Amino acid sequence: MVGMTRTLDVSRDLYTTARRYIAGGVSSDARRTAGVPLYVDRASGSRLWDVDGNVYIDYVLGQGPALLGHCPPAVVEAVTAQVARGIVYSAQHAAEARVAERLCAMVPAAERVRFNTVGSEAAHASWRLARGYTGRPKILKFEGHYHGWLDPVLYSVHPSLDDAGPQDHPRAVPGTAGQPPAADLVICPWNDAEALAGLMDEHAGQIAAVVMEPVLCNTGAIEPDPGYLKAVRELCDRHGSLLIFDEIITGFRLAPGGAQEYLGIDPDLSVFGKAMAGGMQVSALAGRAPVMDAISSGKVAHAGTFNSQPVGIAAAEATLRILDEQREEVYGTLYARGRQLMAGLREAAAKVGVPMLVDGPGPVFQTYFTDAPAVRDYRDFAATDRAMMARLHAALLDRGVNMVPRGLWFLSTAHTEADVAATVGVFEDALRSLPLG
Numbered sequence: 001m002v003g004m005t006r007t008l009d010v011s012r013d014l015y016t017t018a019r020r021y022i023a024g025g026v027s028s029d030a031r032r033t034a035g036v037p038l039y040v041d042r043a044s045g046s047r048l049w050d051v052d053g054n055v056y057i058d059y060v061l062g063q064g065p066a067l068l069g070h071c072p073p074a075v076v077e078a079v080t081a082q083v084a085r086g087i088v089y090s091a092q093h094a095a096e097a098r099v100a101e102r103l104c105a106m107v108p109a110a111e112r113v114r115f116n117t118v119g120s121e122a123a124h125a126s127w128r129l130a131r132g133y134t135g136r137p138k139i140l141k142f143e144g145h146y147h148g149w150l151d152p153v154l155y156s157v158h159p160s161l162d163d164a165g166p167q168d169h170p171r172a173v174p175g176t177a178g179q180p181p182a183a184d185l186v187i188c189p190w191n192d193a194e195a196l197a198g199l200m201d202e203h204a205g206q207i208a209a210v211v212m213e214p215v216l217c218n219t220g221a222i223e224p225d226p227g228y229l230k231a232v233r234e235l236c237d238r239h240g241s242l243l244i245f246d247e248i249i250t251g252f253r254l255a256p257g258g259a260q261e262y263l264g265i266d267p268d269l270s271v272f273g274k275a276m277a278g279g280m281q282v283s284a285l286a287g288r289a290p291v292m293d294a295i296s297s298g299k300v301a302h303a304g305t306f307n308s309q310p311v312g313i314a315a316a317e318a319t320l321r322i323l324d325e326q327r328e329e330v331y332g333t334l335y336a337r338g339r340q341l342m343a344g345l346r347e348a349a350a351k352v353g354v355p356m357l358v359d360g361p362g363p364v365f366q367t368y369f370t371d372a373p374a375v376r377d378y379r380d381f382a383a384t385d386r387a388m389m390a391r392l393h394a395a396l397l398d399r400g401v402n403m404v405p406r407g408l409w410f411l412s413t414a415h416t417e418a419d420v421a422a423t424v425g426v427f428e429d430a431l432r433s434l435p436l437g
């Protein structure tokens with residue numbers, strides 16, 4: 001909070017030891033920071049406490065999963081009860097069928113599902129299924145969209161603009177050393193129906209699926225332009241390509257039926273993770289029955305020791321029940337708090353005189369250092385001042401507010417109006433501390 005003095009002695013000691021035994025001192029590249037990483041001691045509601053006793057209003061929420069806040073009582077109760085009855089079965093159980101049934105009732109384009117553990121797996125499964133179902137080799141992916149960290153998909157997420165190629169015909173830029181060359185991948189700019197039409201013509205008869213984050217949340221928080229998704233859907237139908245929505249972030253965050261409900265466009269396949277299980281690790285591949293039946297028949301392989309593991313499914317059941325049965329209250333709160341915070345941050349930036357864009361649906365949104373009126377795709381995002389955003393992240397953390405370092409904010413139903421008001425005060429103070437202009 002404003003005026004808080006943050007000491008990090010215990011965190012620093014832990015990091016020193018960790019760097020000896022954990023590569024880079026952190027367990028995911030997403031947690032690398034310039035200074036000492038956050039060492040969390042416990043989490044509850046909208047708050048995190050670190051091992052040094054500092055408290056933070058948390059807008060990272062485990063990178064999105066804690067949509068109902070940390071440790072929602074119904075989820076804790078369901079998980080605790082299930083742990084006593086078995087942690088892993090690697091067999092069928094009653095709750096997975098109930099969760100699958102509810103998921104199919106909630107999500108417009110879900111007629112059948114298969115469960116996995118993390119988002120990267122389900123995303124990978126969707127690409128394989130599209131190729132197996134259509135018999136076509138290529139996937140069209142959009143620049144700046146993220147679909148997990150596995151080799152076939154980790155291309156052109158944050159490409160340097162020196163490597164990225166022409167705007168309407170981007171190159172596939174690898175995300176890491178050691179990655180095999182991009183096979184059968186077509187990279188396209190997002191929010192540009194003309195470029196998509198051109199690339200689909202160029203690769204006619206070869207594209208199994210067009211894959212996207214329906215609201216782009218990994219390089220900004222960018223909604224599709226009016227009419228764009230309708231054009232994408234029509235192009236997919238015309239070319240016989242499947243449309244896949246990666247709803248790992250948008251799923252259950254924007255609406256009980258995900259972005260497909262929020263935007264009114266049905267994909268053929270969608271993947272969910274993060275928010276569907278209140279913080280536990282469960283992901284799902286969902287889709288139209290004729291496509292999913294390529295898995296039912298055994299034509300396309302799908303497996304996993306931990307698929308539908310009972311503790312995660314218990315958490316998903318408790319979470320989805322709340323999202324479904326208390327939808328007015330849940331989504332009313334998420335949108336109201338999100339909009340309140342967005343308006344407050346805009347006002348704070350205007351007061352300090354900083355050019356800043358605050359944009360996104362509300363339950364998730366992005367702050368950008370830019371004087372551009374809008375950010376519509378990855379290249380617009382790349383043109384914003386990302387180094388300054390990293391500084392703002394550090395200044396906020398020092399003052400007890402935790403946002404995703406790239407400037408993304410996740411809301412939960414546990415955030416109160418008082419949390420939002422306190423955050424706006426901290427934000428103004430943090431902005432004033434930056435070497436701006």
Ligand SMILES: Cc1ncc(COP(=O)(O)O)c(C=O)c1O
Pocket residue numbers: 063118119120121123146147148149213218246247248249273274
């Ligand atoms: C849109 C999207 N797809 C896939 C993934 C991968 O999910 P996971 O990290 O659970 O493997 C993420 C993770 O942030 C994501 O944001």
